[in-house]
Amino acid sequence: MLNWDDPLQTQPRKPEPEKAVETTPQTTTQVAPEQTQTQETLEPVVQAMLSGMADDDSSKLEPVRAEDKRVVNGLADVNQLAPFKYPWAWNYFLNANKNHWTPLDINMAQDVQDYHHKLSDNERHVYENVLAYLTTSDILAMRNVGLAVMEKMSAPELQIYQARQVYEEALHTWTYQHCIETIGLDQGEIYNRYRVVPEIYGKIKIANRRLNSVLRSDMDLTNRDDLQEFLMAYIFFAAVFEGCWFFNGFSPIFALQRRGLMKGTAEQLQYIMRDEVMHCGFGIRTVKQLMQEENISPDPEALRHMWDEAEAAEKAYAQYILRGPILGYNAEDHLEQFRFIANRRARQLNVDEPFPGAQCALPWLDEQSNIRKEKNFFETRVTEYQTGGGLSW
Numbered sequence: 182m183l184n185w186d187d188p189l190q191t192q193p194r195k196p197e198p199e200k201a202v203e204t205t206p207q208t209t210t211q212v213a214p215e216q217t218q219t220q221e222t223l224e225p226v227v228q229a230m231l232s233g234m235a236d237d238d239s240s241k242l243e244p245v246r247a248e249d250k251r252v253v254n255g256l257a258d259v260n261q262l263a264p265f266k267y268p269w270a271w272n273y274f275l276n277a278n279k280n281h282w283t284p285l286d287i288n289m290a291q292d293v294q295d296y297h298h299k300l301s302d303n304e305r306h307v308y309e310n311v312l313a314y315l316t317t318s319d320i321l322a323m324r325n326v327g328l329a330v331m332e333k334m335s336a337p338e339l340q341i342y343q344a345r346q347v348y349e350e351a352l353h354t355w356t357y358q359h360c361i362e363t364i365g366l367d368q369g370e371i372y373n374r375y376r377v378v379p380e381i382y383g384k385i386k387i388a389n390r391r392l393n394s395v396l397r398s399d400m401d402l403t404n405r406d407d408l409q410e411f412l413m414a415y416i417f418f419a420a421v422f423e424g425c426w427f428f429n430g431f432s433p434i435f436a437l438q439r440r441g442l443m444k445g446t447a448e449q450l451q452y453i454m455r456d457e458v459m460h461c462g463f464g465i466r467t468v469k470q471l472m473q474e475e476n477i478s479p480d481p482e483a484l485r486h487m488w489d490e491a492e493a494a495e496k497a498y499a500q501y502i503l504r505g506p507i508l509g510y511n512a513e514d515h516l517e518q519f520r521f522i523a524n525r526r527a528r529q530l531n532v533d534e535p536f537p538g539a540q541c542a543l544p545w546l547d548e549q550s551n552i553r554k555e556k557n558f559f560e561t562r563v564t565e566y567q568t569g570g571g572l573s574w
């Protein structure tokens with residue numbers, strides 16, 4: 182039976198012998214220091230805390246005002262949630278919790294059959310490399326938000342959604358791992374692939390460079406150059422990395438799904454895509470708020486470079502994963518869709534479209550991203566799915 186005070190402690194603790202406490206604290210019965218404290222020793226501690234509060238003069242602190250909150254460089258107490266300045270951020274958090282799932286919820290049995298007996302060599306190449314790219318990307322996304330971005334936010338409602346996002350990125354990594362393991366792929370080889378395939382590494386390298394540009398400990402967002410660097414990194418991750426590369430990154434698998442193949446994996450990716458759509462939306466909203474509060478905007482040349490670099494990397498990637506034909510999908514469609522979605526992200530950011538005239542090459546993609554969870558979820562849920570109650574510690 183679980184002990185809720187200490188989940189790893191399965192048996193109730195035995196009461197300590199009184200004598201051991203009083204006379205021989207260093208006996209074979211190890212007694213935690215806090216257990217030896219009597220009422221007499223605790224009281225001075227409490228008194229000291231109370232007097233410390235008086236020294237801090239907390240009673241004279243002004244209440245937090247919403248208008249004092251800032252995305253970065255805020256001075257309002259970051260430990261106080263309300264009053265909200267960014268109620269939309271809190272709503273993102275509430276909505277994110279409506280998309281709760283785990284990869285174990287989805288039946289993968291047919292995918293094993295499809296992969297080994299129905300997919301062509303070219304389709305297996307697509308499947309493996311898409312997973313190899315995505316799994317590395319999601320770790321990068323998690324590290325970006327959790328290590329580089331969240332600590333710079335100075336309003337708790339922003340941090341709370343980002344905490345959820347960090348969890349979701351970890352969940353996505355688990356999902357890819359679950360697919361890779363279930364299908365029976367060589368995990369070591371798949372995870373290492375981004376390091377040996379230049380066309381995959383090209384995208385990872387760009388993201389790593391952006392992450393490292395804002396992960397440094399001497400980052401000072403009151404310095405305009407550092408703030409500009411942070412803004413560009415944030416735009417890259419929201420609008421390109423999540424808004425285009427993730428958003429379009431699932432579509433080769435969705436193309437298989439549309440032909441009745443790898444439907445379990447595709448359904449997993451639909452759940453991930455719902456998260457990613459929110460990550461992108463939140464990121465762009467936060468970037469716009471940041472620009473307004475700090476009176477800053479991205480340098481047009483830097484933006485142009487960002488789009489061009491992203492397009493070149495996506496082109497090389499598309500040509501690699503789709504080096505041979507598969508039915509209903511090709512590299513040119515993939516790249517054109519990247520340009521089309523990049524224009525959408527630019528409009529959301531209120532900046533110039535980078536690829537005027539780009540056409541929607543995958544008109545079914547938006548529909549695919551709007552999965553009707555309630556219907557699909559219960560139809561496909563595996564019956565032997567275990568909940569937390571089945572866990573053994």
Ligand SMILES: [Fe+2]
Pocket residue numbers: 319322349350353453457
């Ligand atoms: Fe993700």
Ligand SMILES: [Fe+2]
Pocket residue numbers: 322350423456457460
């Ligand atoms: Fe994400």
